[in-house]
Amino acid sequence: MESIRIDETSPIHADAVQEDFDAEFDAMVASWSAERWLFENGESNEAQECIDALLEARAIKASAEAREQQCLARLEALALESAEAEAPSAHGDSREIAWRSMAAEIAVATRMSDRTVQAMMGRATALVHTLPSVLDALGADRISFGHARVILEHAVGIEPAALDEYQRITLERAEETTPGRLAATAKIAAARLRAESFEERHARAREGRKVTIRDLDGGMSELVQVLPTVYAAAVFDRLTRQAKAVAATGDPRTRDQLRADLAMDLLLTGEPACGEDAPHTPASGIRAEVAILIPAFTLLGESDEPATLLGRGPIDLDTACRLASQAPELVRVLTDPVTGMVINADNYRPTSSLRRYLEQRDRHCGFPVCNRDARYTDIDHTIPWEHGGRTVPGNLACLCRGHHTLKHHGGWTVKQTSPGILEWTSPLGRVVSDAAPPGPRFEPEPPPDPALSSARSIDDLHDADSPAPF
Known part of the structure; x- marks a missing residue:
């Protein structure tokens, strides 16, 4: 469905916009095939038809959300334009008053708080005017509004000249993954493209560390600590x-x-x-145990690419180097500086080292829409051990407990098309592949260590939290 644009040079009234939208929405709903909802004979696959109807509804929703962003941005612009024609108010800046008045107008019409509407208008204006490709992708149902919000959130501070490249990188990833997984790509892309270095941004953000408390119902409270990512991840681990x-x-x-x-x-x-x-x-x-990836060229002073806390995002180089100097064990991972392909990894053994290799390769659970950190997953044989599957990287993948169970008991089938890339087939026949995570990419399976073949059970590769093999 094509996104709907508003001519910002022409007058527009909020009621007219709503009426046009209502009429268009009703027409789209009326155009749906009645058979999709009737399921009159037993030969039809009701579940598949419901999924198809759901996808159609989401396409309409995406187009409507793009239209909403355009309306909100235009309404904010109209408020500011009206203030330009008037003398400053005795009660303060006329632009501020006009903007707040428009937010209140929308709040009353939509039964939302004016503070919520103010945030929505600011987000919509930024999306319409700074990220037009993202808005087009939303209107065309190539991404969801959740993806758009992630891209917008991390675009702050990127110079206008670099926004096209930022949109290209993030949209390419957004069209094949979830908003949760997209955040890691957006963080890294933004850190690389901002004129201000990540080190400078981190130094400023670090000054805002704090602890806050918020009362909840039932005699409970929420204690929130804001601190550098590497330490937050270590505390949680x-x-x-x-x-x-x-x-x-x-x-x-x-x-x-x-x-x-x-x-x-x-x-x-x-x-x-x-x-x-x-x-x-x-x-x-x-x-605590955390995995930090430090580019070799950065250590040599020939690159400003930030260090990365595995599964989280960039961290400042000083902290990364200090932690690396204190680490009881280091794993050397050599990558091609152009393609990012992993060339070699040290300490390759069938137990803890193999798991570490798989965690760094997979990053997260191998189910296409799961963002569970690979460190807290099970190691699963794609081809079961009892059916001849080998305990080698090309037949192993990180799956969270829920999707590990789904693979064996939920009617889903899985094959590993290349090391770490899983192709899932649902009970309804839908085929979907997990996209390769951003960052280092691993070359095809290394020569098997003879010791690996001696493993009698997948339990050899599990930590204490892992279930018995299926």
């Missing part, structure tokens, strides 16, 4: 490892409950709670 250790003792609490309780204990007492029953004792002494 340590809490997760401690929670797994506690859960292994038979503690009935959920993983989220354990993380929350352990964080509280550590902040209040400096160590996990210990006592007569001491369910936290197995968690003491666990250290």
